[in-house]
Amino acid sequence: MKALKLKKEDLYTYLESLKSYGELWGPVSRGEHYSYAKLANVRDVALQALRTIIPPKKFFVPPRFNMFRYSQGTYSETFEDVRPRVLFGIHPCDIHGLMILDELFLDRFPDPYYKKRREATAILGLSCIPDDKCMARSTNTHAVEGGFDLAFNELGEKYLVWVGSSLGDDLVRLNIDLFSEEIETSDVQKYLEWRRKRDSRYKLNFDLTGMPDIMELSWDSPLWDELADRCLSCGSCSMVCPTCNCYNIRDVSDLSFTSGVRQRRWDSCMNKEYALVAGGHNFREARAERLKLYYTHKLKAFITEYGKPSCVGCGRCIDTCPVSINVAEVIRGLKGQEVKL
Numbered sequence: 372m373k374a375l376k377l378k379k380e381d382l383y384t385y386l387e388s389l390k391s392y393g394e395l396w397g398p399v400s401r402g403e404h405y406s407y408a409k410l411a412n413v414r415d416v417a418l419q420a421l422r423t424i425i426p427p428k429k430f431f432v433p434p435r436f437n438m439f440r441y442s443q444g445t446y447s448e449t450f451e452d453v454r455p456r457v458l459f460g461i462h463p464c465d466i467h468g469l470m471i472l473d474e475l476f477l478d479r480f481p482d483p484y485y486k487k488r489r490e491a492t493a494i495l496g497l498s499c500i501p502d503d504k505c506m507a508r509s510t511n512t513h514a515v516e517g518g519f520d521l522a523f524n525e526l527g528e529k530y531l532v533w534v535g536s537s538l539g540d541d542l543v544r545l546n547i548d549l550f551s552e553e554i555e556t557s558d559v560q561k562y563l564e565w566r567r568k569r570d571s572r573y574k575l576n577f578d579l580t581g582m583p584d585i586m587e588l589s590w591d592s593p594l595w596d597e598l599a600d601r602c603l604s605c606g607s608c609s610m611v612c613p614t615c616n617c618y619n620i621r622d623v624s625d626l627s628f629t630s631g632v633r634q635r636r637w638d639s640c641m642n643k644e645y646a647l648v649a650g651g652h653n654f655r656e657a658r659a660e661r662l663k664l665y666y667t668h669k670l671k672a673f674i675t676e677y678g679k680p681s682c683v684g685c686g687r688c689i690d691t692c693p694v695s696i697n698v699a700e701v702i703r704g705l706k707g708q709e710v711k712l
């Protein structure tokens with residue numbers, strides 16, 4: 372992987388050049404929070420942003436979209452919102468989140484809707500310094516060595532820019548004069564210092580060693596009922612999670628029932644209706660069972676199947692849950708530590 376340098380003062384000029392590839396999106400301020408927006412003015416980008424309210428999964432699996440239109444026995448797939456896009460400012464944990472979705476929707480269960488959007492989108496990472504809700508060091512998702520086209524690492528008055536793909540190389544060439552290839556010893560020292568600073572800022576840490584076994588042994592733990600007494604089943608934790616990907620399918624017909632669209636919408640295993648089947652049986656009617664499924668998926672099933680958790684430590688569930696349930700607390704509770712309920 373090649374590394375280049377870009378002066379900080381040249382960032383906005385470079386971001387402007389990226390618009391010749393496609394729509395440029397990045398994090399912008401929304402009061403005390405951040406969300407991704409199309410950057411008509413590149414200076415609107417919030418370089419200091421930490422987690423956005425909704426993770427970048429929304430660009431690849433939109434909350435609601437039309438899969439295809441049908442009429443009189445025929446159908447045609449729709450890719451209405453697929454166009455070349457550059458996503459700037461994606462943090463390492465969210466890049467790991469996308470790599471998890473890639474494993475699912477590009478490799479294991481190929482999904483044409485995900486693939487088309489993924490192929491049309493350039494991923495430009497941006498380094499960040501954690502706040503008190505980031506857990507990415509514990510999930511080993513605080514740094515990236517792949518999964519991006521370019522990754523910008525802020526080092527004072529310049530950025531170290533990692534080129535992660537041939538598309539990244541093409542994107543650099545859109546304004547090659549802004550970049551320098553001369554990496555000096557002082558740059559290496561600054562980079563190492565920056566890494567040390569980042570690693571020292573993690574306040575929320577947990578140990579995932581043996582987590583699949585602990586989950587298995589905790590199947591009947593009273594903790595699940597205690598958490599269920601508090602949980603509102605609102606589903607917010609899965610909406611904001613960069614790796615949650617449950618969805619539902621719905622046909623929306625016209626009045627004659629001969630044509631219409633098939634829609635795909637985000638769903639959540641925390642919703643009571645999620646496991647409801649024909650005949651009225653519900654496999655997970657109890658809230659405790661739904662909580663158990665959510666965390667089993669993150670902390671046991673995914674580790675067993677893919678060798679890593681499907682929690683990337685972004686901290687969004689902490690920010691979002693109205694009753695302060697979060698993955699770090701669940702891990703502590705399952706390990707027998709005191710949990711504030």
Ligand code: SF4
Pocket residue numbers: 506608611612613614669681682683684685686687688689698
């Ligand atoms: S479980 Fe929470 S911290 Fe982990 S990836 Fe999902 S939202 Fe982020």
Ligand code: SF4
Pocket residue numbers: 601602603604605606607608609641691692693694695696
């Ligand atoms: S956000 Fe909190 S209250 Fe809502 S479903 Fe998730 S754990 Fe339950």
